[in-house]
Amino acid sequence: MDIQYRLEQKRKVLKDFPGPRSLELTARRAAAVAAGVASSVPVYVADADGGIIHDVDGNSFIDLGSGIAVTTVGASDAAVVGAVKEQVEHFTHTCFMVTPYEGYVAVAEKLNELTPGHHAKRTVLFNSGAEAVENAIKIARVATGRSAVVAFDHAYHGRTNLTMGLTAKAMPYKYGFGPFASEIYRAPMSYPFREENAQITGKEAAERAILTMSKQIGADQIAAIVIEPIQGEGGFIVPAEGFLPRLAEFAKENGIVFIADEVQSGFARTGEWFAVQHEGVVPDLITTAKGIAGGMPLSAVTGRAELLDAVHGGGLGGTYGGNPVACAAALAAIETMDSQDLRGRAREIEATVKERFGKLQAELGENGIIGEIRGRGAMLALEFVKRGSAQAKEPDAATTKAIADYCLKEGVIILTCGTYGNVIRLLPPLVINDELLNDGLDVLEAAIRAVA
Numbered sequence: 001m002d003i004q005y006r007l008e009q010k011r012k013v014l015k016d017f018p019g020p021r022s023l024e025l026t027a028r029r030a031a032a033v034a035a036g037v038a039s040s041v042p043v044y045v046a047d048a049d050g051g052i053i054h055d056v057d058g059n060s061f062i063d064l065g066s067g068i069a070v071t072t073v074g075a076s077d078a079a080v081v082g083a084v085k086e087q088v089e090h091f092t093h094t095c096f097m098v099t100p101y102e103g104y105v106a107v108a109e110k111l112n113e114l115t116p117g118h119h120a121k122r123t124v125l126f127n128s129g130a131e132a133v134e135n136a137i138k139i140a141r142v143a144t145g146r147s148a149v150v151a152f153d154h155a156y157h158g159r160t161n162l163t164m165g166l167t168a169k170a171m172p173y174k175y176g177f178g179p180f181a182s183e184i185y186r187a188p189m190s191y192p193f194r195e196e197n198a199q200i201t202g203k204e205a206a207e208r209a210i211l212t213m214s215k216q217i218g219a220d221q222i223a224a225i226v227i228e229p230i231q232g233e234g235g236f237i238v239p240a241e242g243f244l245p246r247l248a249e250f251a252k253e254n255g256i257v258f259i260a261d262e263v264q265s266g267f268a269r270t271g272e273w274f275a276v277q278h279e280g281v282v283p284d285l286i287t288t289a290k291g292i293a294g295g296m297p298l299s300a301v302t303g304r305a306e307l308l309d310a311v312h313g314g315g316l317g318g319t320y321g322g323n324p325v326a327c328a329a330a331l332a333a334i335e336t337m338d339s340q341d342l343r344g345r346a347r348e349i350e351a352t353v354k355e356r357f358g359k360l361q362a363e364l365g366e367n368g369i370i371g372e373i374r375g376r377g378a379m380l381a382l383e384f385v386k387r388g389s390a391q392a393k394e395p396d397a398a399t400t401k402a403i404a405d406y407c408l409k410e411g412v413i414i415l416t417c418g419t420y421g422n423v424i425r426l427l428p429p430l431v432i433n434d435e436l437l438n439d440g441l442d443v444l445e446a447a448i449r450a451v452a
């Protein structure tokens, strides 16, 4: 990695932030912005680059969240900024459904090339992850003539009506927002840390899910199985080895479209372009968004040509889908991921974090609060349990929040997640340098020691 940073990569926070300008903005916000939109950090951003975020009062924070796995190449990657500037000087929008342009086609070509499998592929572009997931299901329904869709425990697929239905967790994502779409079924996930039978294999966990599908729906009624290869909001859950391959095989045997939702796990984040590649799984459709375009809103459905081409002309689209500025940003971001070997960087980050926190876990002992350290590449999680509950593995959301709060106070932005709210997730920009990463991890380690 050879990155020229525009901003100094150094953490520096005043004791009593938020400062006056952030407080002023907080007051304006309270009077103007819907209360239903929450923010986890109480300061307002002035600038961001590499692994650093500057606020409007002169504080500098280490970013270990990447705006939820979006700014993989940083929030102002030089190549992305250059490509965006170049594009906006020519045209910001024409609508691909009216007067098309090359950028959209080039992004489709790139996605067809990078996604797993050598079969003929097609891509269609949208704006958000939820929109991509909805459209993947529309495509699967038309292509199969079936309507049932299977999602999993702990799943997160978005906040639109159909994707809320696919999402598992009620609060805050679904609570009060029903009724939800019909023909959505939920199957049991493989969650190795919380299996009742600790010996269950990935294949057996898949058979358990398959039994649910066969008995509650009937395999020949299912249009699609949609799954995050590593679950994001649900707790960075990595299914046991063999789970995903068996599900993909079951889908194939029964004419079911296997959709990998790689909105969070995709694009170099896990050390491969896509998380399914760790187990050699080739999905029929793959949804991408978040990290795809260096922070610009863009999403995609990529997959088997015969599935995407089964939809009637005009059946897919949207006013902004595949916006030319977002497409220019995506091509530049992918180029940066490649030229800077950010997949290799993700694997380095994994090694650093797992070694350090593995030692800490051992030191805290069997009854310590770190229940499990898991994840792939720079999509890593620490799951916290109540002290002394090594057997019961009682989730400890309060301690998890205390750790994140401690880190924030010291100037390190850390996100939590999980069905039980007891998981710290690490999603640093892959362009973060070692010094800054280690400084952020020092703070996290101190926070864990302070509460343990």
Ligand SMILES: *Cc1c(COP(=O)(O)O)cnc(C)c1O
Binding pocket: 127, 128, 129, 130, 131, 133, 156, 157, 158, 159, 228, 232, 233, 261, 262, 263, 264, 265, 289, 290
């Ligand atoms: C974030 C996310 C979505 C939704 O993406 P939006 O862009 O917020 O609509 C869907 N699936 C997964 C796995 C996600 O992490």
